[in-house]
Amino acid sequence: MRIETTDLADVVLLVPQPFRDDRGLFTRTFDAEIFDAHLGRPGASAGFVQDSQSRSAQGVVRGMHGRSGRGEAKLVRCARGAVYDVLVDIRADSPTFGRKQGFRLDDTDFHHLYVPPGFLHGFQALSDLADVCYRIDRPHDPAEDIGVAYHDPDLAIVWPVPVTVVSSRDAAAGSWRELLRHVR
Numbered sequence: 001m002r003i004e005t006t007d008l009a010d011v012v013l014l015v016p017q018p019f020r021d022d023r024g025l026f027t028r029t030f031d032a033e034i035f036d037a038h039l040g041r042p043g044a045s046a047g048f049v050q051d052s053q054s055r056s057a058q059g060v061v062r063g064m065h066g067r068s069g070r071g072e073a074k075l076v077r078c079a080r081g082a083v084y085d086v087l088v089d090i091r092a093d094s095p096t097f098g099r100k101q102g103f104r105l106d107d108t109d110f111h112h113l114y115v116p117p118g119f120l121h122g123f124q125a126l127s128d129l130a131d132v133c134y135r136i137d138r139p140h141d142p143a144e145d146i147g148v149a150y151h152d153p154d155l156a157i158v159w160p161v162p163v164t165v166v167s168s169r170d171a172a173a174g175s176w177r178e179l180l181r182h183v184r
C-alpha cells in the first residue's frame with residue numbers, strides 16, 4: 001500500500017495493491033503501520049472508534065456534511081460499486097481553505113481516503129448500488145452535524161450523473177456563504 005498526497009492539505013489517498021486470481025481478489029484496505037508512520041503519530045489509527053457503511057442507489061447524493069467543535073477524522077472507501085467523493089477544506093487556517101477536490105472511489109482500485117477534521121464530505125453513487133464504508137475517530141453525535149447544500153451555487157460541485165434522491169436533511173441544508181460566516 002502506498003500513500004499519495006492530494007490537492008488538499010493533509011488529505012491523503014491510501015492506494016492498495018489488490019491481488020487478483022481465478023477466485024476473485026484479495027486486498028488490504030488499511031495498514032496501521034504505514035498510516036501511522038505517514039502521520040508521524042504512533043498509534044494514530046487506534047483512534048478510529050466507529051465503523052459505518054451506507055448503501056446508495058445510482059444518482060443518490062449524500063452530503064455535504066461536516067462536524068462542528070473539533071470535527072472528526074475519517075477514512076472513506078467504496079466497498080461495492082463506485083462513487084464520486086468530494087471534500088471541501090473548511091479549516092480557516094489551512095493553505096487550501098475553501099478548496100474542493102473530487103475523487104473516484106470504487107471496488108476496482110479500492111482507493112481509500114484519509115480526511116482530517118475540518119472538511120465537508122459528500123459523495124454520489126455512480127453504480128447501480130454503491131456501498132461506502134467509513135471509520136471515524138469520535139462517536140457520532142448528530143448535535144454536531146453541520147452541512148452545506150450539495151447543489152450550492154458557490155460551492156459549484158459538478159455531480160457526474162443526474163441527482164436522484166437526497167435526504168430531507170440534505171435537501172434543507174444551508175448555503176456555503178452562511179457556513180463561511182461561522183468558520184472564518
Ligand SMILES: Cc1cn([C@H]2C[C@H](O)[C@@H](COP(=O)(O)OP(=O)(O)O[C@H]3O[C@@H](C)C(=O)[C@@H](O)[C@H]3O)O2)c(=O)[nH]c1=O
Pocket residue numbers: 052054062063065121122123140167169
Ligand atoms: C452518520 C451516522 C448516522 N447514524 C444514523 C442517523 C440516522 O438515523 C441514520 C442516517 O443518517 P444520515 O442520514 O445522517 O446518513 P448519511 O447522510 O449517510 O450521513 C453520512 O454522510 C456521509 C457523506 C458522511 O460523510 C458521514 O459522516 C455521514 O454524515 O443513521 C448513526 O447512527 N451513526 C452515524 O455515524
